[in-house]
Amino acid sequence: MTASSSGTSSLEERQRAIERCIDWVETYGRRRMEDDGSSQDHPHVLKLDRIQFITTTDASTGTDKNATPMVGVFAKDSIRKGDTLVTIPEACVLSESHPLLKDLASVCIDPAMKVYRDNLTAQWKQTSNTRNPWNSFEKDQTQGRVFCQDELRLALQLTLLVYVHRVKASIGGTLGDAATHFKSYLEALPPSYESLIFHWTDEEMEILKGTACHAVSLRLRREVEDNWEQSFASVLLEYLQQKQDKVDSTLLKESYLHAICSIYSRMHSLDSANFASSTVTAETNTRTLCPLVDMINGDKEYSPRCNAHVLQYPGIHVAVQATRDIAKGDEVLFSYGQISNQVFVTKFGFVPLTSTGKPLMDELDVVHVVPPPKLVWEKGDERRWKSLTSDKNKVLEWRHLTEFPPEDGTPFAFMRSTTDMAKVRGSESWRPVYLNNLHLYAMFSLSNDDGAEVVVEPWEPGSIILDMIDYRLEQMPTVTDDLAIASGTNIKTALLCRMLEREILSMWWHAIAKQYECYGETSPTTGKKYLPLRSQKEGCTVCQTAFSCPLKSCTRCKAVFYCGRGCQKEDWKAGHKEACQPVSG
Numbered sequence: 001m002t003a004s005s006s007g008t009s010s011l012e013e014r015q016r017a018i019e020r021c022i023d024w025v026e027t028y029g030r031r032r033m034e035d036d037g038s039s040q041d042h043p044h045v046l047k048l049d050r051i052q053f054i055t056t057t058d059a060s061t062g063t064d065k066n067a068t069p070m071v072g073v074f075a076k077d078s079i080r081k082g083d084t085l086v087t088i089p090e091a092c093v094l095s096e097s098h099p100l101l102k103d104l105a106s107v108c109i110d111p112a113m114k115v116y117r118d119n120l121t122a123q124w125k126q127t128s129n130t131r132n133p134w135n136s137f138e139k140d141q142t143q144g145r146v147f148c149q150d151e152l153r154l155a156l157q158l159t160l161l162v163y164v165h166r167v168k169a170s171i172g173g174t175l176g177d178a179a180t181h182f183k184s185y186l187e188a189l190p191p192s193y194e195s196l197i198f199h200w201t202d203e204e205m206e207i208l209k210g211t212a213c214h215a216v217s218l219r220l221r222r223e224v225e226d227n228w229e230q231s232f233a234s235v236l237l238e239y240l241q242q243k244q245d246k247v248d249s250t251l252l253k254e255s256y257l258h259a260i261c262s263i264y265s266r267m268h269s270l271d272s273a274n275f276a277s278s279t280v281t282a283e284t285n286t287r288t289l290c291p292l293v294d295m296i297n298g299d300k301e302y303s304p305r306c307n308a309h310v311l312q313y314p315g316i317h318v319a320v321q322a323t324r325d326i327a328k329g330d331e332v333l334f335s336y337g338q339i340s341n342q343v344f345v346t347k348f349g350f351v352p353l354t355s356t357g358k359p360l361m362d363e364l365d366v367v368h369v370v371p372p373p374k375l376v377w378e379k380g381d382e383r384r385w386k387s388l389t390s391d392k393n394k395v396l397e398w399r400h401l402t403e404f405p406p407e408d409g410t411p412f413a414f415m416r417s418t419t420d421m422a423k424v425r426g427s428e429s430w431r432p433v434y435l436n437n438l439h440l441y442a443m444f445s446l447s448n449d450d451g452a453e454v455v456v457e458p459w460e461p462g463s464i465i466l467d468m469i470d471y472r473l474e475q476m477p478t479v480t481d482d483l484a485i486a487s488g489t490n491i492k493t494a495l496l497c498r499m500l501e502r503e504i505l506s507m508w509w510h511a512i513a514k515q516y517e518c519y520g521e522t523s524p525t526t527g528k529k530y531l532p533l534r535s536q537k538e539g540c541t542v543c544q545t546a547f548s549c550p551l552k553s554c555t556r557c558k559a560v561f562y563c564g565r566g567c568q569k570e571d572w573k574a575g576h577k578e579a580c581q582p583v584s585g
């Protein structure tokens with residue numbers, strides 16, 4: 001298979017780049033420590049022998065074979081609580097307030113840049129009331145020293161941007177003439193960040209329409225575009241042109257995104273007062289990129305299970321310490337903290353499996369297995385089904401779903417949890433694409449020959465199932481921020497699966513409503529009328545999403561339709577509040 005063989009070669013490439021980086025940290029870092037005598041003064045010396053860096057394609061990348069190989073850090077031997085796992089000399093740490101940034105950011109301290117900086121500042125003053133991103137430099141009297149003093153966003157983004165640009169532009173895929181001590185580190189970074197929201201393709205965005213995540217990601221992408229256009233593009237293009245670099249603005253924009261993702265997804269906040277050579281005294285919490293330390297993954301659960309954290313030793317290095325015993329071969333994990341899932345999605349492309357305060361569907365202590373209603377399929381259902389399982393959505397490699405609906409009339413099950421699903425499939429190793437408790441209900445065909453024990457509880461389909469699906473659909477936009485991602489899948493897979501889930505649920509809703517002639521009836525439990533699906537063409541009033549699930553109408557005027565509460569709220573604020581005329585009945 002071509003996909004997997006190219007996957008393997010990029011896996012090996014990344015592994016080699018990481019080995020070069022380890023080598024660099026050991027040799028360059030040690031030399032620098034010896035040069036300034038710090039290794040003797042300090043009880044801790046550079047250590048890299050307790051952990052190993054392992055590349056794998058399946059940790060974050062799910063089913064996407066072409067995705068960037070993921071790296072994880074594992075204990076070489078058993079490690080005791082309190083032990084130091086790895087130490088990285090300060091000389092190898094990139095930080096906005098670190099004087100060694102000069103080394104890396106030679107492009108940024110080029111006097112030629114000052115001209116652009118000044119022009120930009122002047123322009124900014126004339127045209128904008130917003131905070132001038134270059135403000136911090138104005139305070140810096142030492143011209144040309146550290147151009148982007150205190151501005152990680154600018155300093156590192158610009159720097160990475162230029163280097164990444166050069167890497168991509170150069171034929172051999174190396175950093176070419178961009179001589180920097182940090183070359184090895186930059187090369188060890190992933191070549192792309194597909195799982196992060198900024199890198200989702202237009203096609204994927206199209207598929208995600210209707211989820212709250214779609215709105216969030218559009219907003220973020222717009223912000224990034226604005227940033228790029230207002231702060232970076234002109235400066236860099238001019239700079240690179242002056243340097244006679246080949247400039248491809250598309251590539252630059254991509255590189256800019258790459259730089260943002262590199263920084264955002266692997267930044268550590270450290271106390272800058274502890275950087276002995278720091279030029280910043282008043283500032284604390286300097287943001288840094290620590291080579292190799294930043295290869296440590298976030299725990300899929302929240303903090304209690306995580307087993308390492310970052311420490312600093314003034315003036316010497318950054319260290320990682322075990323917060324509990326770690327067995328040989330175990331993955332070393334950080335806690336990314338109690339940040340919102342939206343931030344997780346944006347910065348890391350995944351969210352932890354467990355989170356607090358998640359709205360669960362416990363109210364619906366329903367069915368384990370529902371006997372299949374005799375579905376009446378409509379042409380539209382078939383088309384939707386096909387579009388969901390077509391090649392376009394390669395990420396959805398759930399073979400069971402392609403059998404849906406089974407032509408031989410095999411019954412379907414409506415399952416409550418993955419454990420149940422696994423039980424029914426009769427296999428421990430079997431895993432559906434979408435897992436765990438947010439995807440409470442999934443459908444799949446039950447084949448008779450896999451030895452599964454299935455307890456079929458007869459249910460009267462019809463209104464009760466409609467209510468159940470209705471409830472679930474209604475909940476979906478509100479739980480989007482609480483996505484739970486199965487291990488081995490990334491956020492995109494999960495979202496696509498969520499879309500699939502939504503589609504399936506709405507297809508069932510429709511099929512059941514038709515079969516049991518529920519349209520126009522009033523629900524015995526909720527008292528609401530079962531209304532026909534809003535047509536695909538019309539879609540959500542706000543985001544225009546043409547969903548096949550039943551869209552909710554405004555309860556007062558019933559004239560506008562929304563895919564979820566987010567859009568409804570937005571429309572209300574945007575003027576529907578004034579326009580809404582209550583209708584009777």
Ligand SMILES: C[S@@+](CC[C@H](N)C(=O)[O-])C[C@H]1O[C@@H](n2cnc3c(N)ncnc32)[C@H](O)[C@@H]1O
Nearest residue numbers: 060070071265266294295296297298300348350
């Ligand atoms: C600090 S880096 C960790 C090293 C990274 N895995 C690599 O290959 O270089 C953060 C990135 O790793 C990935 N990542 C970290 N922890 C993860 C997890 N628990 N599940 C999935 N992806 C994770 C995310 O893509 C995130 O943006």
